[in-house]
Amino acid sequence: MKGVLSRARSTPRGDGKEKEPFYVGPYRSKSASPGRKPRGNSENVPPDNNNHVAEGMSPVQSKAGMSKAPKSSKEFCIGNNASPALPPKPPRPSPARNASVLTQFHDRSNGHEQGTNIKRKINWDTPTDSLQATPALDVSSADTGVKVIVRVRPMNKKEETEEAEQVVHMMSSTCVALADQQFTYDAVAGENSSQEAVFHMVGLPMVENCLAGFNSSIFAYGQTGSGKTHTMWGVMSDSDDFPSDDRGLTPRVLESLFARIQEEEMINADKQLLYQCRCSFLEIYNEQITDLLEPSQRNLLIREDTKTGVYVDSLSEEFVSSVHDVTRILAKGLANRRVGATTMNSESSRSHSVFTCVIESRSKSEGEGISSVRSSRLNLVDLAGSERQKQTGSAGERLKEAGNINKSLSQLGNVINILAEVAQSGKHRHIPYRDSRLTFLLQESLGGNAKLAMICAVSPASSCRSETLSTLRFAQRAKAIQNKAVVNEEKANDVNLLREQIRQLKDELTRMKSNKTAEDESGSAFTTGWNARRSYNILRLSLGHAMKAPLFIDNDNDDNMELDDMEISLNEMADRLSNGTTVSQSTDMELGSPKLRKSVVEGTSNSERANDGSSTQKDLDSSTDIDSPTHGLVEDAKFSLPVLNVNQAPSDTTLGLNPPVESHSPKGKKTPSGTGAMFGLIPLAENEDVVDFGAEVLPEGMVAVRSSMSLPTPSPRDRLAASLQKGLQILDNHQKSSLRRSTNVRFSFQSCTPEPEKVPQSAGNVCPKCLMRSSTAGVRASFQIPNPNKIARTTEAGVQTSPHKELSKSAELVNLIEIGCKTMLPDSPDSSLEMLDDNQSEKKVLTPRKPEYAQKIEALLAGSIRRERSAEEVMTQQAAEIEQLNRLVLAWFYHLA
Numbered sequence: 024m025k026g027v028l029s030r031a032r033s034t035p036r037g038d039g040k041e042k043e044p045f046y047v048g049p050y051r052s053k054s055a056s057p058g059r060k061p062r063g064n065s066e067n068v069p070p071d072n073n074n075h076v077a078e079g080m081s082p083v084q085s086k087a088g089m090s091k092a093p094k095s096s097k098e099f100c101i102g103n104n105a106s107p108a109l110p111p112k113p114p115r116p117s118p119a120r121n122a123s124v125l126t127q128f129h130d131r132s133n134g135h136e137q138g139t140n141i142k143r144k145i146n147w148d149t150p151t152d153s154l155q156a157t158p159a160l161d162v163s164s165a166d167t168g169v170k171v172i173v174r175v176r177p178m179n180k181k182e183e184t185e186e187a188e189q190v191v192h193m194m195s196s197t198c199v200a201l202a203d204q205q206f207t208y209d210a211v212a213g214e215n216s217s218q219e220a221v222f223h224m225v226g227l228p229m230v231e232n233c234l235a236g237f238n239s240s241i242f243a244y245g246q247t248g249s250g251k252t253h254t255m256w257g258v259m260s261d262s263d264d265f266p267s268d269d270r271g272l273t274p275r276v277l278e279s280l281f282a283r284i285q286e287e288e289m290i291n292a293d294k295q296l297l298y299q300c301r302c303s304f305l306e307i308y309n310e311q312i313t314d315l316l317e318p319s320q321r322n323l324l325i326r327e328d329t330k331t332g333v334y335v336d337s338l339s340e341e342f343v344s345s346v347h348d349v350t351r352i353l354a355k356g357l358a359n360r361r362v363g364a365t366t367m368n369s370e371s372s373r374s375h376s377v378f379t380c381v382i383e384s385r386s387k388s389e390g391e392g393i394s395s396v397r398s399s400r401l402n403l404v405d406l407a408g409s410e411r412q413k414q415t416g417s418a419g420e421r422l423k424e425a426g427n428i429n430k431s432l433s434q435l436g437n438v439i440n441i442l443a444e445v446a447q448s449g450k451h452r453h454i455p456y457r458d459s460r461l462t463f464l465l466q467e468s469l470g471g472n473a474k475l476a477m478i479c480a481v482s483p484a485s486s487c488r489s490e491t492l493s494t495l496r497f498a499q500r501a502k503a504i505q506n507k508a509v510v511n512e513e514k515a516n517d518v519n520l521l522r523e524q525i526r527q528l529k530d531e532l533t534r535m536k537s538n539k540t541a542e543d544e545s546g547s548a549f550t551t552g553w554n555a556r557r558s559y560n561i562l563r564l565s566l567g568h569a570m571k572a573p574l575f576i577d578n579d580n581d582d583n584m585e586l587d588d589m590e591i592s593l594n595e596m597a598d599r600l601s602n603g604t605t606v607s608q609s610t611d612m613e614l615g616s617p618k619l620r621k622s623v624v625e626g627t628s629n630s631e632r633a634n635d636g637s638s639t640q641k642d643l644d645s646s647t648d649i650d651s652p653t654h655g656l657v658e659d660a661k662f663s664l665p666v667l668n669v670n671q672a673p674s675d676t677t678l679g680l681n682p683p684v685e686s687h688s689p690k691g692k693k694t695p696s697g698t699g700a701m702f703g704l705i706p707l708a709e710n711e712d713v714v715d716f717g718a719e720v721l722p723e724g725m726v727a728v729r730s731s732m733s734l735p736t737p738s739p740r741d742r743l744a745a746s747l748q749k750g751l752q753i754l755d756n757h758q759k760s761s762l763r764r765s766t767n768v769r770f771s772f773q774s775c776t777p778e779p780e781k782v783p784q785s786a787g788n789v790c791p792k793c794l795m796r797s798s799t800a801g802v803r804a805s806f807q808i809p810n811p812n813k814i815a816r817t818t819e820a821g822v823q824t825s826p827h828k829e830l831s832k833s834a835e836l837v838n839l840i841e842i843g844c845k846t847m848l849p850d851s852p853d854s855s856l857e858m859l860d861d862n863q864s865e866k867k868v869l870t871p872r873k874p875e876y877a878q879k880i881e882a883l884l885a886g887s888i889r890r891e892r893s894a895e896e897v898m899t900q901q902a903a904e905i906e907q908l909n910r911l912v913l914a915w916f917y918h919l920a
């Protein structure tokens with residue numbers, strides 16, 4: 024108990040009665056004290072104008088009237104002393120919307136509020152209209168204050184029978200009283216407040232914030248049993264069709280989010296506005312992070328990336344496009360969350376849970392040629408409840424949990440105290456985010472680039488008085504925090520900016536050429552001196568993020584995966600070509616004056632492919648190159664350039680929003696010999712014929728795949744575009760390198776029919792390690808890795824034909840496959856067949872012949888191998904990529920010059 028619970032300081036309170044004998048409250052962190060001046064009473068002094076008696080109203084009046092008032096239009100509204108209201112601003116001027124708009128803005132001032140703030144007032148009487156009447160986005164909101172809402176839950180049966188007294192009373196829509204002390208917040212939700220009302224109060228504005236591009240977070244804080252989980256999650260229904268009226272904030276927020284996304288996409292169809300969302304769900308239990316969507320992933324690490332910020336390594340993310348998707352994820356995650364019974368709450372959350380939805384939108388302004396990419400993170404955080412051992416009577420595991428919960432809440436309180444101090448004093452202070460997983464993970468929400476709403480849940484019962492007072496004071500301090508939310512948006516002018524950058528870069532190239540020394544004439548000065556990062560960042564910005572069409576150019580590494588991918592695409596192309604269809608897809612996107620078109624210049628013939636026997640149509644359909652940077656673009660057509668899958672309609676070249684019509688009349692001149700093969704986006708001036716491009720001027724970094732077919736050859740401009748594409752790809756991969764550092768490998772096995780007799784290795788299609796026919800050896804490996812193009816989307820690729828070869832990149836995997844093969848090699852084939860369930864639904868070993876192997880495999884099936892790349896490996900790869908960038912940029916400019 025020591026170290027977890029400590030005797031609290033006896034601090035003079037308002038009425039002098041409260042004592043908090045055993046509690047480490049959030050604002051009483053031990054870790055806060057060293058090296059810091061004791062704050063004494065100031066710790067509990069609320070921010071200016073926050074704590075006051077509501078004008079013209081005494082607690083007695085409030086008891087008689089407001090506390091039991093039924094839900095009405097006056098029961099909730101966002102008031103705010105320090106900053107403007109939660110939602111961004113008034114709706115866009117749309118008559119149709121304004122007519123039924125639920126959210127009204129009005130000036131409001133009372134004796135305790137400084138100045139006149141724009142407030143948002145909700146008409147609670149017509150809640151069902153809410154989605155049709157959503158306010159318009161406002162991205163210009165300068166609102167930086169944290170919004171604090173206090174929600175008072177009703178007395179429960181036990182409290183009603185055991186105690187007559189209710190000590191918390193709602194005084195007004197923004198004021199609550201605990202005995203004779205009153206506190207004012209942005210809003211107060213009384214015990215009769217409905218889930219829908221709380222959603223309108225807190226959730227709806229956050230949805231709008233997210234759509235506008237602001238990171239947004241909602242935290243539920245409070246004592247155990249005070250109603251946090253009820254507020255955040257509520258009662259979930261089994262069916263999407265009949266959602267429970269008692270569902271909480273999270274499901275409602277997500278419902279609203281998808282409704283609004285649909286609405287926004289419709290309204291902004293002319294801008295080709297498209298959204299994409301992905302979700303993750305984690306819990307922090309005893310200071311360890313568990314992935315609630317993949318509970319076998321435990322003790323995950325938090326990492327910090329200079330570009331992407333803080334993230335949880337290997338946390339799974341799922342793409343969602345509907346309420347149904349989200350409901351499934353929520354149900355899955357909640358089922359995995361740790362709950363336990365305490366005397367205060369039969370279903371007490373023993374962990375902090377963080378549900379995150381990343382919302383990305385892309386749009387294009389046709390006339391100005393400006394592409395815009397917005398992204399925001401929505402964090403919905405249900406904190407574990409603070410508790411006192413005396414009240415909860417917890418022991419054993421529960422006591423340990425309680426200790427950890429209180430400790431991390433204390434660290435949260437400490438961070439909030441310091442942020443409040445910083446906001447009030449304007450002085451710079453170190454913020455100890457790293458003291459706990461919770462604060463480290465959510466640092467952006469606390470004082471950073473996010474809008475934050477804090478719902479502080481309290482119990483009205485007298486037995487919870489001191490905890491309630493702690494919570495109310497915590498809420499006051501939270502209110503003082505100033506965040507720095509900005510719209511996360513990038514814009515790219517596709518035409519003018521590109522022209523300008525090309526001009527600048529050409530100038531730079533000319534300068535470099537003129538400075539070239541004798542020893543540099545080989546070109547080494549260019550490759551070493553060129554600021555590739557800068558050049559590519561400029562180009563990337565110029566061209567927009569979607570310029571990542573797969574392009575198969577030799578990148579001088581032995582990454583067979585990319586070659587495989589290329590082969591697949593070329594095979595497809597060859598199929599088309601042999602059918603007399605040449606693949607060429609034009610788009611309307613302008614890149615300077617040229618028109619972009621996608622073209623297959625050369626491919627291998629069907630017969631060649633059939634002869635080598637290495638690839639079948641089935642392979643093409645099912646096998647995907649998981650390591651390839653281009654992988655995933657087929658599925659991601661919505662937001663990316665068209666890939667070389669001719670069965671797939673290509674997407675818009677700028678943002679991939681509008682699939683262009685496939686053209687069957689390529690602009691290309693066929694070379695007699697047909698020696699170069701490449702495949703990519705090719706900028707081609709209108710009515711411009713592709714000119715021959717001799718092999719001798721093939722720039723470094725270009726691929727040449729020979730074929731007997733007579734095919735068009737790329738022009739210099741084609742090659743230029745190809746180089747550029749590749750560079751952009753590399754850059755993308757580079758940026759995601761943090762994700763690529765770790766690879767989750769998931770293993771699975773399918774039913775096997777081991778051949779009793781081994782076959783000679785020369786027999787073909789044989790696993791070289793175990794000499795089993797690989798098609799019959801029964802080992803089928805599937806693995807999942809974060810997809811570089813879609814952040815963490817996992818992909819499975821079954822390897823049936825030659826597992827050892829395919830997975831040779833990971834010695835460990837090969838080893839395990841070998842083990843798998845060996846384990847399955849039977850004394851009696853039947854017994855080994857039983858080892859793993861055919862459909863993998865039950866992963867139990869029935870008759871393991873070699874238990875140690877079986878255990879290892881089972882462990883793999885249950886979890887995953889985390890293969891960390893060493894820093895050295897990462898740096899080597901990055902250096903190679905930068906070198907590659909150098910060459911590509913140079914090649915590009917040589918062609919332009």
Ligand SMILES: Nc1ncnc2c1ncn2[C@@H]1O[C@H](COP(=O)(O)OP(=O)(O)OP(=O)(O)O)[C@@H](O)[C@H]1O
Pocket residue numbers: 175176177179214245246247248249250251252253254368370371372373406407408409480
């Ligand atoms: N506003 C409310 N209206 C009706 N019932 C409520 C309300 N708030 C909470 N409850 C009920 O009170 C009980 C405790 O609530 P809940 O589990 O949400 O508390 P909690 O703060 O999440 O506790 P813990 O921190 O222990 O997880 C639940 O049975 C819940 O249904």
